Amino acid sequence: MGAEHTVKAFDEDITRLRGLIAEMGGLAEAAVTNAMDALVKGDDALADQVIKGDKRIDALESEVDKLAVRIIALRAPMADDLREVIAALKIAGVVERIGDYSKAIAKAARKIDNRKKFEPLTLLPAMGELAAEMVHDVLTAYAARDAGLAREVIVADTKVDNFYDSIFRNFVSHMVENPATISTSAQLLFVARNIERIGDHATNVAEMVHFAATGTYPADDDGEPLHQTGD
């Protein structure tokens, strides 16, 4: 009866922990999408909402930390259960950074004028959608403990990287041809870099999800991390 009570209490704690991570992840995903919308539409109110909303993501990280510590101290989880709690702590740290990048995009959005005249801006939304999708998928993988989906997120990072390279080249040509737009281009390159970092951090979460689900980090046949082969 005592053991059953302990198991039930542990399950409740873990469910709450997973709920907090899901909430953080949902907010981070919305932050990416809203920051990109604010950028494309020039919607300062939406940008401000993203900037202010980041505090909630930070607060949730703190809650994850506290609950994880409480679980380790009170429930003394072993093996798989402990691995899950450790993964939650690390994932919360990475999702918090995704929130930071979205906030930075929202701040850049506030600084851009004359967006209609700036043709390369049309490339950014698709890159942003891809990154937001990675954040979404990695959270789905986390919720379902789906190591296969986590591996797909890692592979998708290459697409975000390629997008970044192509946008960079496009912007450089545009800057050469239209020197008057250099400061806008610099702001948008900064946005592109932050989207690239969001993709990289989603990949980092995917590695942790894989670890929580299987006890190993994802690797290709020669033990190389999937997203860093450069092939």
Add this chain to the structure above:
Amino acid sequence: MGAEHTVKAFDEDITRLRGLIAEMGGLAEAAVTNAMDALVKGDDALADQVIKGDKRIDALESEVDKLAVRIIALRAPMADDLREVIAALKIAGVVERIGDYSKAIAKAARKIDNRKKFEPLTLLPAMGELAAEMVHDVLTAYAARDAGLAREVIVADTKVDNFYDSIFRNFVSHMVENPATISTSAQLLFVARNIERIGDHATNVAEMVHFAATGTYPADDDGEPLHQTGD
């Protein structure tokens, strides 16, 4: 007497935890430097050493995880002490990724031929040194609990970002003028991106060091993360 014993045991555990992080960090810093040396000199044996050495960094992350859990479970640390243990767990996860990027650079180094004929290669070592210095400084900041030095690391990330942009432009021009070198250029751009990510992750560690030392995350006057202002 019992309380004194507990405090001493806790201090010993924390010292060991900090020692493990320092060892991980030292190995990660050496991995960055050696991977760049292997790339510039075409030293395949050194590249192999970096690739194999990454397993030791991964194993140390596991040791940090285990010890941190043991400390929380047995010593029930409070406030500052607990914050330090949580920071160690998260920092270990980020330093492990720095090791991954170095391994990826070492693998790229093995794939490059005709490096002497490739002029843009001369730009990469300085960028690599800057990133290795960030890794070094952030570990010094961690060891000394120096929030000021952690802030300096965050500011230095902008230099790595600017380096990356300038290298990217240089490579694109070089590729246009020398189409035969495009595959080498692509490998080297991949290296530059990984160096940029090492800088970004050193920044992430710096935020955690700041948090462990002060209980707050570093922010400029309007609460914006220092390295993401894009100004």
